[in-house]
Amino acid sequence: MIKKLLLTVCTTLCCSFLYGKQDWKLVWNDEFDYSGTPDNSKWSFDTEGNNWDWGNNEAQNYTPADKKNAWVEDGNLIIEARKERYTWYGDGQTKEYTSARLLTKGKGDWLYGKVEVKALLPSGRGMWPAIWMLSTDDTYGGWPNSGELDIMENVGFDPNKIHCNIHTEAYNHKNGTNKGNTVTTSSPSQNWHIYSMEWDAEKVIFFLDGEQVFRFNNEHKSYKEWPYDKRFHLLLNIAVGGSWGGEQGIDDGIFPQRMLVDYVRVYQYGEVEEEPVDGVLKLNSSIAATNVCEEDSTVLTIDTTGTGNILYPSKLNLTVLEFNDKEITDVTSKLQKSDKGFILKRQQNVPGFVKYITRFSYREGEGEFEQIVHDTAYVIVSAPSMIDLDKIEICEGDRVTIDLSESEIKDYEWKSEESGDILSNNAILDFEPKETTNISFKANDGICTTSASIEIKVNPRPVIASVDSIGQKDVKVVLENYDYAPYLYALDRGPYGEKDEYHNLEARDYVVSVKDANGCIAQYQFSIKEPTAVELIAGTNISVYPIGNNIIVSGAEEGASFRVVNANGISVTEGKLSVDGIVNTSSLAKGIYYMIIDGNAYPIIKR
Numbered sequence: 001m002i003k004k005l006l007l008t009v010c011t012t013l014c015c016s017f018l019y020g021k022q023d024w025k026l027v028w029n030d031e032f033d034y035s036g037t038p039d040n041s042k043w044s045f046d047t048e049g050n051n052w053d054w055g056n057n058e059a060q061n062y063t064p065a066d067k068k069n070a071w072v073e074d075g076n077l078i079i080e081a082r083k084e085r086y087t088w089y090g091d092g093q094t095k096e097y098t099s100a101r102l103l104t105k106g107k108g109d110w111l112y113g114k115v116e117v118k119a120l121l122p123s124g125r126g127m128w129p130a131i132w133m134l135s136t137d138d139t140y141g142g143w144p145n146s147g148e149l150d151i152m153e154n155v156g157f158d159p160n161k162i163h164c165n166i167h168t169e170a171y172n173h174k175n176g177t178n179k180g181n182t183v184t185t186s187s188p189s190q191n192w193h194i195y196s197m198e199w200d201a202e203k204v205i206f207f208l209d210g211e212q213v214f215r216f217n218n219e220h221k222s223y224k225e226w227p228y229d230k231r232f233h234l235l236l237n238i239a240v241g242g243s244w245g246g247e248q249g250i251d252d253g254i255f256p257q258r259m260l261v262d263y264v265r266v267y268q269y270g271e272v273e274e275e276p277v278d279g280v281l282k283l284n285s286s287i288a289a290t291n292v293c294e295e296d297s298t299v300l301t302i303d304t305t306g307t308g309n310i311l312y313p314s315k316l317n318l319t320v321l322e323f324n325d326k327e328i329t330d331v332t333s334k335l336q337k338s339d340k341g342f343i344l345k346r347q348q349n350v351p352g353f354v355k356y357i358t359r360f361s362y363r364e365g366e367g368e369f370e371q372i373v374h375d376t377a378y379v380i381v382s383a384p385s386m387i388d389l390d391k392i393e394i395c396e397g398d399r400v401t402i403d404l405s406e407s408e409i410k411d412y413e414w415k416s417e418e419s420g421d422i423l424s425n426n427a428i429l430d431f432e433p434k435e436t437t438n439i440s441f442k443a444n445d446g447i448c449t450t451s452a453s454i455e456i457k458v459n460p461r462p463v464i465a466s467v468d469s470i471g472q473k474d475v476k477v478v479l480e481n482y483d484y485a486p487y488l489y490a491l492d493r494g495p496y497g498e499k500d501e502y503h504n505l506e507a508r509d510y511v512v513s514v515k516d517a518n519g520c521i522a523q524y525q526f527s528i529k530e531p532t533a534v535e536l537i538a539g540t541n542i543s544v545y546p547i548g549n550n551i552i553v554s555g556a557e558e559g560a561s562f563r564v565v566n567a568n569g570i571s572v573t574e575g576k577l578s579v580d581g582i583v584n585t586s587s588l589a590k591g592i593y594y595m596i597i598d599g600n601a602y603p604i605i606k607r
Contacts, residue, residue: 024267028108031263032077037065042108046101050088059241060097061088070100076260081238083255092513092521094493101237109136109231110266116196118262122238123189124254127156128245131195133232140223144172147227151206152195157248160184164206164214169224181214393457395520400456401430413442433458462514464524469570471589474503477512484516529569544595544602549586551604553577556597567592
């Protein structure tokens, strides 16, 4: 049965508004007038690039919210870089520094406008703070093709210089063609400054304390020169070291270092309300949403009936609001007139944010009304999860956590579609799937029931069969299978690369990591030992001597177990002695080896 929500409107307006000139209208802001973790409806902690050093050889690992490298206190956002060891679970790399990188992607994305940030910068050699923007949808491809806007960059070894730059496929620092400008200012680590940018279809202008620093004009050629016709989001971070920030090294005596942000404000052009005109406007009509529990999520039909005069302005905008009633400007659409009334077509969902209840604000004539429509096609995933609810991919041993605790849903049911077992009746699902599985989700907010099906694919981790000796100080990593190529290899905390061999290693313990095409990682510990690590035991009746590609063993019992190790103590072959005592060594390279029989070691030189 189709439910109908009938809203009878009888509104008396004491004044109406005329709309004329355009001016900046505040559409998004954070004044940091609270304490604790940065507002997760506005900010996410960006850690994804830890797996590849962010493309800049940066020396820090960016941490998630629970590490508290970023917090709000005394009216300021604080981002703190520290000298501390931290291992990033994604690739197992341990680095000596931590910091935070905040971004608004999926929570604040804009096409054109003005961005204004008041900040106090960190100082010291090795610091690299930035206030900047990246493409949200990467329409033209990965960096730099989809563009970058650097509102402020500063490097600690040149502390009073502020850099403003743009990066595109045609203009970027990789090929030496990037465009920008540098200005000198007074002690940005001790004095507050306002860093801002204005951006429209024709130009981007960067400002420092209201003074123009750099202007980049649209050349009207192609996206390679101007990719700035798509949505961008804001980033705030402190990098440590890196290809630019670490150009003159890192001074470990400066830590901890902080960037303080007093506010972040984003404006877009909007109509300015001028002097009100006296008058009374009466609307007497019925406005009904034909489907309160809207299943389509893209089309909502609003029937207008009754005797009231329904005015249809030429531009009738719809605004979609989040739960906290903060406007999402990039999901603004228009009402289209139809035989049955007005049809609302939502152009797109908010990227990265899955919705459950949507509040529609629309204008009818000179009156403004709100209609809540329960959208059963989507559920809210609380930030910073940003999970794609169609499919989740993990590695063996990983846990899956889906947090709906902020969704205002009353009843929950998580169920395994394979077994039919109920996994949880709580807002949070947290479990470790052993194999690929499908999870069904059902929720009810007291009005509507929504459901979703989620595939959780469990990818196997690589299996390291052995680390084999291929020389006295050389080893090769051997996998049990190679089903998920290409594979990348890393020794200890070094970078990943394609080579599976390591040469001229020192005598010590090592950990080798292997990462497959799915991003799953396995580790294996091995040791390189000095030749003296094999203790020779004399006085036995067994004799061992090499002849060509064979070792002749006499004095040992038939079937006795033996093992041949190289000079570093790594096993290269093993087995049981035959009746003739001959052991074939044709597969061994030239060098010094030891045959171990009954706990005794006998030196062998293969020539």
